[in-house]
Structure formats: C-alpha cells, structure tokens
Amino acid sequence: MNKMISSLVLILLSLLVITQTGATNHDIDGITIHNPWVRLAPSNAPVLGVFMEIHNNSNHDIRLLSANASGYKRLELHKTEYKNGMMKMTKQGFMPILAHDKLILKPGSWHIMMISPESASNEGEFVMVELIFDNGSSKTLRVKVKKEI
Amino acid sequence: MFKKIFIVVVMVVIVLSLYVNFNHNYKGLSKQLKASFMLYNPDKELSYFSLVDHNNNKFDNKNFKDKWTLLSFIYTHCPDVCPTGLMDMSILKSILIKRGASIVPNIVTITFDPIRDTPEVLKTYVTYFDKSFLGVSGNQSQINQLVQDFGAYYERVVYAKNGKSTVFKNDKPLPEWALVAGYLINHTAWIYLVGPNGQIFAGFPLPHNPLEMADDIELLTENY
Numbered sequence: 627m628n629k630m631i632s633s634l635v636l637i638l639l640s641l642l643v644i645t646q647t648g649a650t651n652h653d654i655d656g657i658t659i660h661n662p663w664v665r666l667a668p669s670n671a672p673v674l675g676v677f678m679e680i681h682n683n684s685n686h687d688i689r690l691l692s693a694n695a696s697g698y699k700r701l702e703l704h705k706t707e708y709k710n711g712m713m714k715m716t717k718q719g720f721m722p723i724l725a726h727d728k729l730i731l732k733p734g735s736w737h738i739m740m741i742s743p744e745s746a747s748n749e750g751e752f753v754m755v756e757l758i759f760d761n762g763s764s765k766t767l768r769v770k771v772k773k774e775i
Numbered sequence: 776m777f778k779k780i781f782i783v784v785v786m787v788v789i790v791l792s793l794y795v796n797f798n799h800n801y802k803g804l805s806k807q808l809k810a811s812f813m814l815y816n817p818d819k820e821l822s823y824f825s826l827v828d829h830n831n832n833k834f835d836n837k838n839f840k841d842k843w844t845l846l847s848f849i850y851t852h853c854p855d856v857c858p859t860g861l862m863d864m865s866i867l868k869s870i871l872i873k874r875g876a877s878i879v880p881n882i883v884t885i886t887f888d889p890i891r892d893t894p895e896v897l898k899t900y901v902t903y904f905d906k907s908f909l910g911v912s913g914n915q916s917q918i919n920q921l922v923q924d925f926g927a928y929y930e931r932v933v934y935a936k937n938g939k940s941t942v943f944k945n946d947k948p949l950p951e952w953a954l955v956a957g958y959l960i961n962h963t964a965w966i967y968l969v970g971p972n973g974q975i976f977a978g979f980p981l982p983h984n985p986l987e988m989a990d991d992i993e994l995l996t997e998n999y
Contacts, residue, residue: 665854665858667854667858667903668851668899668900668901668903668904669899669903670851670896670899670900671851671854671858671900672851672852672891673852673853673854674854675854675855675858704854704855706855706856708981711928711963712928712929712930712961712962712963712964713855713856713961713962713963713964713981714961715853715855715856715959715961716932716940716959717934717938717940717959719938733855733856733859734855734856734859734982737854737855739854739855740854741957774862
C-alpha cells in the first residue's frame with residue numbers, strides 16, 4: 627500500500643514538473659525565453675549584464691519595451707556594436723523580436739543592463755527579472771547568476 | 776682627421792645595419808602573428824606619465840621597464856566589453872602558465888574613467904578576475920595622453936530623460952549634470968603588449984581569442 631502511495635506521489639510530482647516545463651516553453655502569448663543568465667561580476671560592479679534568447683513564435687513582430695528587477699536602481703535595454711573601431715554601447719528604446727524569429731542577447735551584442743545593485747550577487751543566486759512586451763504581455767523570469775554560459 | 780671620419784662612417788653603418796636587421800626580423804615575425812599586430816616604432820616613444828595603481832602606489836613609465844606587460848583600458852561601469860576583456864586576459868594567463876611559458880606578462884588595466892574608478896574601486900573590481908591583475912587610475916589628462924600614445928580612443932555618452940544622447944570627446948570635461956545623470960563610454964578595446972624597453976610592442980584587436988593570443992605572446996617574447 628505504502629509503495630502504491632509513493633508511486634502515485636511520484637507520478638503526480640512528475641506530472642507537475644512536466645506541466646511547469648510546458649508552461650515556460652509554450653506560452654499562449656507566443657514568447658518563450660531560453661537560457662537567461664546574469665553575468666557574475668565583481669562585488670562592487672556598478673552594472674550587471676543580463677543575457678538570454680527571446681523567441682517569438684507568433685505571426686506578429688513583438689517589441690521588448692522594458693525590464694524591471696527589484697534591488698536595482700533601473701534596468702536599461704542596450705546594444706553593443708562595433709563601429710569606427712570602437713565598441714559602442716547604445717541605449718535602446720526597445721528590442722525587436724520578429725515574427726517566428728528570435729533575438730539573442732549575448733555579450734558584445736544586445737543585453738539588458740541592470741544599474742546600481744543594492745547588494746552584490748553571488749554565483750548561483752537568482753534575480754527575478756520582469757520583461758514587458760508591446761503586445762500587452764509580461765514575463766517574470768528567475769535568472770541565475772553565473773560566470774559564463 | 777681621416778681616422779675620425781672613418782670611425783664615424785663605421786658607426787653609422789653599424790647602427791643602420793642593426794636598424795635594418797631589427798626591422799627585417801620583426802617584419803618576418805609579423806607574418807606569423809595570428810591575433811596581433813606589431814606596433815613597435817622606435818621613433819615613437821611613450822610620453823612620460825605618472826598615475827596611481829590600485830594600492831595607491833605611483834605607476835609610471837618605470838613600471839613597464841624590464842618586464843613584459845599586457846595593458847588594456849577599461850571602465851567599471853561597462854557591463855559587457857570590459858568584463859569580457861578582463862575574463863579573456865585571465866584565461867590567457869592560465870593558458871600561458873599551463874603551457875609553462877617562460878614569460879607570463881604582468882597584466883595591467885588603466886581606467887578611462889578615473890572620476891568614478893578610484894584606486895579603491897579598481898582594486899575590488901580588477902582583482903576579482905585575477906588576484907595578480909593591477910588596476911591603474913590617476914589624473915584624467917595623463918590618462919588621455921597615454922590613451923592617445925597607444926592609439927586608443929574613447930568618448931563619453933550622456934542620455935537625457937527623453938532618450939537624446941550627447942557625446943563628449945575625451946578631452947572635453949563633463950558638466951556637473953552629466954556626472955549626476957551617469958554616462959556610458961564608447962571606446963576602442965585593444966589589448967597591448969608592452970616590451971621590456973617600456974615601449975608599445977604589439978596590439979591585439981577584437982575579437983580576443985586567448986589561445987591565439989597566447990601563441991603570439993610566446994612567439995613575440997621568445998624572439999625579442
């Protein structure tokens with residue numbers, strides 16, 4: 627009997643995990659986020675970079691309008707580009723994710739910059755980052771702090 | 776009289792042949808480089824500079840003498856390019872140590888932004904990537920001179936609340952409001968190899984591949 631109950635619990639738990647995973651991978655708003663991460667930085671780093679892949683599975687272009695995270699003064703959308711021999715980091719009004727396409731946020735390219743952390747982030751910790759899109763949807767991600775991908 | 780002229784002529788010939796031979800050797804080396812360019816120019820010496828390292832010690836031309844140095848310019852408010860560069864240099868150092876390289880250069884990074892990057896700030900920031908890294912701050916105009924000597928460049932960008940950006944060239948002081956609003960820095964991101972004579976020897980442009988950089992450093996230092 628005990629064995630039966632524990633098997634049932636296991637099945638239920640597995641179902642729960644499957645449902646959770648499914649929820650992050652097939653959202654009704656057509657946006658899925660893959661491999662989000664915050665780059666581990668020195669304890670006094672005044673800014674931290676957030677990287678991820680944003681997939682747009684819908685038939686419409688979508689814009690990421692802004693990002694928020696508690697514990698930071700503000701978050702900005704940035705793009706680093708190599709222009710005239712210089713690395714230029716420019717603040718962006720939005721990030722475009724084309725229909726049935728993806729936008730890759732990575733070092734040296736698109737990224738979210740988290741400014742003035744209230745405290746240092748350690749490796750393995752999580753930061754809750756909210757993304758707000760122009761289709762009215764928003765997503766809150768649990769983003770792990772790590773050295774590199 | 777004739778003897779004197781003869782000595783002078785011989786001296787000139789020796790110096791010229793040394794010079795030609797020197798350039799010839801380095802031209803040969805240049806062709807073998809994978810990730811860098813020879814920048815050595817005997818006619819162009821580094822200006823005198825005097826800065827402050829992250830332990831509040833003086834850092835000037837003498838700190839480059841009789842050793843190899845890998846030098847970069849950074850600013851700590853940079854979330855992307857500068858930490859990547861410092862990470863690359865820590866990987867590069869590990870590669871050289873693992874290979875048993877006879878010369879592992881000292882790694883020094885100078886801030887473009889001494890207003891915000893004081894020696895104390897740099898110490899915590901730079902040593903995070905490797906305990907042996909040395910951060911250097913100091914007088915803005917002295918840093919500007921050094922940036923120019925290395926052929927590097929930077930400019931500060933301030934964003935107004937409406938999103939409009941204003942660019943301040945590196946020799947232009949920032950107004951008070953810009954200091955309050957905060958600013959980003961557009962900058963070149965080369966890593967430089969400084970020779971034991973205290974002069975710029977080679978430069979590594981982006982992208983930085985630590986394995987290829989290690990190959991070049993071994994080649995350059997062994998053939999110096």
